[in-house]
Amino acid sequence: MPSYFLGLDSSTQSLSSILLDLDTGEILDDRALNFDEILPHYGTTNGVLRHSDPTVVHSSPLMWADALDLLFQQMKHAGLPLGDIKAISGSGQQHGSVYMTSLAEKQIREMDIHGTLADNLARVLSRPTGPVWMDSSTSSECDEIRESLGGREGAVKATGSDVTERFTGPQIRKFSIEEPGAYKQTGHIALVSSLGSSLIAGQISPIDPGDGAGMNLMDIDALTWHSGALEATASDLRTKLPPIAASHSILGVVNPYLVMKYGLNPAAKAVVWSGDNPCSLIGTGLVKPGMTAISLGTSDTLFGAMSACKTDPRGEGHVFGSPAGGYMSLICFKNGSLAREKVKDTYGLDWDQFSASIRDTPVGNQGALMLPWFDPEIVPKVLTPGVRRQNLDAEDAPANCRAVVEAQMMSMRLHSEWMGEKPQCIYATGGASANQEILQIMADVFAAPVFRQETANGAALGAALRAAHAFKLDADGNADWEEIVSPFTKPVESSKVDPNADAAALYEEKRKEYAAFESAQLSV
Numbered sequence: 001m002p003s004y005f006l007g008l009d010s011s012t013q014s015l016s017s018i019l020l021d022l023d024t025g026e027i028l029d030d031r032a033l034n035f036d037e038i039l040p041h042y043g044t045t046n047g048v049l050r051h052s053d054p055t056v057v058h059s060s061p062l063m064w065a066d067a068l069d070l071l072f073q074q075m076k077h078a079g080l081p082l083g084d085i086k087a088i089s090g091s092g093q094q095h096g097s098v099y100m101t102s103l104a105e106k107q108i109r110e111m112d113i114h115g116t117l118a119d120n121l122a123r124v125l126s127r128p129t130g131p132v133w134m135d136s137s138t139s140s141e142c143d144e145i146r147e148s149l150g151g152r153e154g155a156v157k158a159t160g161s162d163v164t165e166r167f168t169g170p171q172i173r174k175f176s177i178e179e180p181g182a183y184k185q186t187g188h189i190a191l192v193s194s195l196g197s198s199l200i201a202g203q204i205s206p207i208d209p210g211d212g213a214g215m216n217l218m219d220i221d222a223l224t225w226h227s228g229a230l231e232a233t234a235s236d237l238r239t240k241l242p243p244i245a246a247s248h249s250i251l252g253v254v255n256p257y258l259v260m261k262y263g264l265n266p267a268a269k270a271v272v273w274s275g276d277n278p279c280s281l282i283g284t285g286l287v288k289p290g291m292t293a294i295s296l297g298t299s300d301t302l303f304g305a306m307s308a309c310k311t312d313p314r315g316e317g318h319v320f321g322s323p324a325g326g327y328m329s330l331i332c333f334k335n336g337s338l339a340r341e342k343v344k345d346t347y348g349l350d351w352d353q354f355s356a357s358i359r360d361t362p363v364g365n366q367g368a369l370m371l372p373w374f375d376p377e378i379v380p381k382v383l384t385p386g387v388r389r390q391n392l393d394a395e396d397a398p399a400n401c402r403a404v405v406e407a408q409m410m411s412m413r414l415h416s417e418w419m420g421e422k423p424q425c426i427y428a429t430g431g432a433s434a435n436q437e438i439l440q441i442m443a444d445v446f447a448a449p450v451f452r453q454e455t456a457n458g459a460a461l462g463a464a465l466r467a468a469h470a471f472k473l474d475a476d477g478n479a480d481w482e483e484i485v486s487p488f489t490k491p492v493e494s495s496k497v498d499p500n501a502d503a504a505a506l507y508e509e510k511r512k513e514y515a516a517f518e519s520a521q522l523s524v
């Protein structure tokens, strides 16, 4: 039987998948379904539901479930060998939460195959929509939980992160305070990732330490629920959460629903899902400490593997469990792709014209600076959105295109200093990693070469590689991470973007101007 493994990525704007052949080192299929396009009746924009309050951002679990059915349908119609898949795992946008009644366990175990996954899920939701990572409406809940955990330092030591607006714990607290009746009706709380693995496995799934660390509820040393954090967050919370289980856990065979509807092998294994950043860590081949990757997805994230748990004293960065063991560091910038898109759309450009604008403007942008806080920003924390400009005319389209990317790269460099040494090279992934001009500014600002891989979908690739690793570990009693990831994560040699020495020197100076502008605006 061939060694086919499937990775799914339920991310902010799309559900995507990668089917790989472990024996030949080939990616057999790489596809994505965009939520706004294929499921317009859920009313999302860029995959999310906005509110009049810009800090409130939700999405619909039913939309994610519907997308799973549509993706399997599409793969079946494309004639992919679904019956030969040995194991499936997945990746989910981090922090988002799904609220179900205590009937969820039975409903998911005994699915009605005459309905869809969403029909089954709809019967047990106790909250129709749930907050996602873009939601920053929980500052007062964060303050309360932080105080109980002994302030920022105590929170970072206990959970790997300061108590953070988008993290699941503060979001659960807000729900329990604002809707106590619905909270009481809630018997099970899932993350986007554990909802995905529950539907694929046909049973309530545990949460892995990669995604569990994004909740402010997990003890970052012991990788178990943190009693003090649970108590500080909401009543009876322990009873509503599934267990935490290692990222390589096999839950069992796949849901009979998928066997009957799409012809999956009844013996195919369902592997626990993880967060999109922990999966991207694997999908960019960062199974050992010392390498850095930047994902340019809806959010821009900078991450790397760590052998020991080193936390950020300023509380901007996070530590998550790495699916390869040990830990990973992560910094997340909310104004990533959507900020670049906003600039592109404001001037009526397509991506080629956006790139041409960057090529046509000088490195350093003649002193122009932008703080692209179109949405409330995570790093640095900005709750009231608004774009700030210095020496930059809002009417000057090319200069604004360059300004948004220069600002994002300088901000990433500045706010990642706590991680230690400057990266020697950077692996880029995510939708915008297809853009050469963006990667050139990245290389120049970090004064380091940037590499790209065959697929920009590092999260789905990482999920497929995690499925392969878990399967092999279970079957053979051992599985070597480097052996599994290297055929798929070797950078495309021709993709190398070298830094330009003059540009790097200029950005060394400009970064100081950027830091001063940012700091002045933060104190306004």
Ligand code: ADP
Residues within 6 Å of the ligand: 011, 012, 013, 014, 296, 297, 298, 299, 337, 338, 340, 341, 351, 430, 431, 432, 433, 434, 435
């Ligand atoms: P996510 O996984 O968070 O849903 P993706 O990694 O799929 O996001 O990235 C989607 C984003 O990629 C889009 O919002 C778009 O702005 C960006 N993108 C796609 N092509 C380009 C391009 N050529 N240049 C810059 N950005 C691009």
Ligand code: XUL
Residues within 6 Å of the ligand: 011, 012, 092, 093, 094, 095, 133, 166, 214, 275, 276, 277, 297, 298, 299, 301, 330, 332
């Ligand atoms: C990470 C974060 C985002 C989401 C969506 O902390 O909030 O990167 O995982 O991609």
